[in-house]
Amino acid sequence: MNYEKIPRQSLGFFPTPIVELSKLSEALGGSKIFMKRDDNTGLALGGNKTRKLEFILGDALACGADTIITAGAAQSNHCRQTAAAAASLQLECHLVLGGEKPDIVNGNLLLDQIFGCHIHWAGVNRKGEDIPQIVEQLKQAGKKPYVVPYGGSNELGALAFVEALKELETQRQDTGKSFTYIVFASSSGGTQAGLMLGKKMLDASYQIVGINIDKGETDKVPFDQFILSLANSTAKFIGVNHDFSEEDLILNSDYVGEGYGVIGHLENEAISLTAQTEGILLDPVYTGRAMGGLFDMIRTGKINKKDSVLFWHTGGVPALFAYSNRLNFSKC
Helix, strand or coil: CCHHHCCCCCCCCCCCCEEECHHHHHHHCCCEEEEEEHHHCCHHHCECHHHHHHHHHHHHHHCCCCEEEEEECCCCHHHHHHHHHHHHCCCEEEEEECECCCCCCCHHHHHHHHCCCEEEECECCCCCCCHHHHHHHHHHCCCCEEECCHHHCCHHHHHHHHHHHHHHHHHHHHHCCCCCEEEEEECCCHHHHHHHHHHHHHCCCCEEEEEECCCCCECCECHHHHHHHHHHHHHHHCCCCCCCCHHHCCEECCCCCCCCCCCCHHHHHHHHHHHHHHCCCCCCCCHHHHHHHHHHHHHCCCCCCCCEEEEEECECCCHHHHCHHHCCCCCC
16 A cells, blocks of 8 residues: 555644753763654644644545544643644544543643633543544534544554654654664554554664553553554555564553552653753653653663663643642752
């Protein structure tokens, strides 16, 4: 299949820059650290979901959809960017959010409301369990709904990160940079599946290391198996002859702590030290946890001083405001 013919709707600013974090590297006394700034994709304060939505909403438009529906946690970065993308395309947007409506609206949820989307509160169901009945209601109302999967993690979303790795390789070759590891927050699986497939297609030598940020499963399937399944189905989708196995997957689950969105010392230190050395903000749920994991891997020698690491910043900064009472910003 010639996947270059797959519909794609421009939504963001690409390529996103790569910056060297020399002061953070010095503070950690370890390897050289670079950062891919997908927090600068431009859509609704940026984030990696912009890449996925370019392909997914391109497909939605090609299918004649007039309404978009997706799901996530109350402070979902994916939902915030989906709401913004739908607004820019003049599509009606419905978000199915876990939990109950809070007394104070801030962070991503505030932006969801500014973008004019319809919010459905789903209690304990934060991964879209209530979407089918809402889809039926929308159809009965004469709408043409299109479901964006949780986290944008299907074959189209993973394909976006095949393209993202091609973008990175062009930048790397233009600048002469080399990396031993690419480290990032792994949550819904599409980013990691796409990067794994892109690495295979480009025959790249660096290791793709996802930091697991959630104890939960995806559709009752263990998360590691979901990533492998998605990498394989995406390869088949674009006509690549490769079968991924457990040996191809590096998913580090050492840093999930007390679970999704529970902030501890790991996240607080990562956010504070990155901000105070580089002036760059991380979010408390995803990049804060992933960067904290990278700190630990450097300090414990799992990543050594001779290595060069690219940290892929997946965005999420608006959530800082919603978690302000759980963050400790003492000077590092």
